[in-house]
Every structure is written in C-alpha cells, then in structure tokens.
Amino acid sequence: MISLDLKLQSLTTEHLSAIVELDQACFGGLWTMDAYQRELDSPNSDLLGLFSPGSSLRLLGIGCFWSILEEAHITILAVHPQYHCQGLGQALLYSLLKTASDRGLERATLEVRASNLAAISLYQKFGFKTAGRRRRYYKDNGEDALILWLSDLQQPQFQATLLEWHTMVSDRLSKFSWQLLFQ
Numbered sequence: 001m002i003s004l005d006l007k008l009q010s011l012t013t014e015h016l017s018a019i020v021e022l023d024q025a026c027f028g029g030l031w032t033m034d035a036y037q038r039e040l041d042s043p044n045s046d047l048l049g050l051f052s053p054g055s056s057l058r059l060l061g062i063g064c065f066w067s068i069l070e071e072a073h074i075t076i077l078a079v080h081p082q083y084h085c086q087g088l089g090q091a092l093l094y095s096l097l098k099t100a101s102d103r104g105l106e107r108a109t110l111e112v113r114a115s116n117l118a119a120i121s122l123y124q125k126f127g128f129k130t131a132g133r134r135r136r137y138y139k140d141n142g143e144d145a146l147i148l149w150l151s152d153l154q155q156p157q158f159q160a161t162l163l164e165w166h167t168m169v170s171d172r173l174s175k176f177s178w179q180l181l182f183q
Helices: 013-027 033-041 088-102 117-125 156-174
Strands: 004-010 045-051 061-068 071-079 107-113 129-134 145-150 178-182
Touching (some): 004 088, 013 045, 013 071, 045 088, 061 088, 071 088, 088 107, 088 178, 107 117
Parallel strands (some): 004 178
Antiparallel strands (some): 004 045, 061 071
16 A cells, blocks of 8 residues: 655745635635734744645645743644545644644643534543633634643653654554655
C-alpha cells in the first residue's frame, strides 16, 4: 500500500488565500482574510497547516492557538470536509498540544459548540474535560459553547502521554494510507 505524505508546518502570509478557502469550506467564512493576517502577524499566535503533496487541495487542515500567559487557547481546529474521519483532526490537535508543551505552556483550553459531538469526542480522547458552559456563545444561532480544559502540559508524565498520542495518531492515519511528516 502506498502512503500519502502529510506535512505539518507553520503557516505564513503566502498561505493566506488557502487558509481563507479552507475557512470558507469548514465554517462558511468564520474569519476574514484580515483576521487571519492578524493571527499570522501576532507573536502570541501559532497557526499550523496540514498539507499533502498528493492532494488537489493546497491545505487540508488548520489549527491555531493563542499563548495567553501560561495557557494555549485553541481558537481554530478545522479539517476540510473531504478529509473528515481520517485522523487529520487528531494529527492537528496532537501537534497543537505538543507545540504548546514545547513552548512551556501549562494548559490548553477551548470552546466548542455543545452540539458538535464529533469534536467533543476528539477533545475527550486527548484528555480534555468540561470546565463550564458559555450560554448563547455562538452568534449565528445562539448555541451554547462548552469550555474544555486540559492541564498538566508541563508535568513529567505529559511527555509519555505525548508519545502515546503520537502512536495513536500514526496508527489512525495509517488506516487511511496517511503518513505524517513533521517539519
């Protein structure tokens, strides 16, 4: 079986149009080009992209977090709808958490739609716990957001957890002939 390479890399201004296209496909235009440019320009933002040379799409997924004091606030985790359920979301989440840990951040947090069971399941697989609820958080339909939290990114056992997750992600990706190459 032939493996399809997946490349994970930090995004730059040259990826801006691909980022906006992916946002449109995933969220219907959640963030504008200017908003993504601000993310790229901010020293407190980490914006990662998932690419595959064998795909007609330039960008298969994106993940972003803000460094706020000792916290990684995950703002975006998106995989093109054509590539859902193939482990790409796991690969992005793993990479965001590893990057946050490498940067010395102590915990990660995010908001997710209360109805987004697939995303909630993914986050729970990576140890996130529900810390609260933001009522009517989403402006488009007034839906609540769950606040999810993961702590102990700087504890010694977290490095072992990262190794377990790396194996889990690699195994999942290989079921769909993907192979993640880190840059």
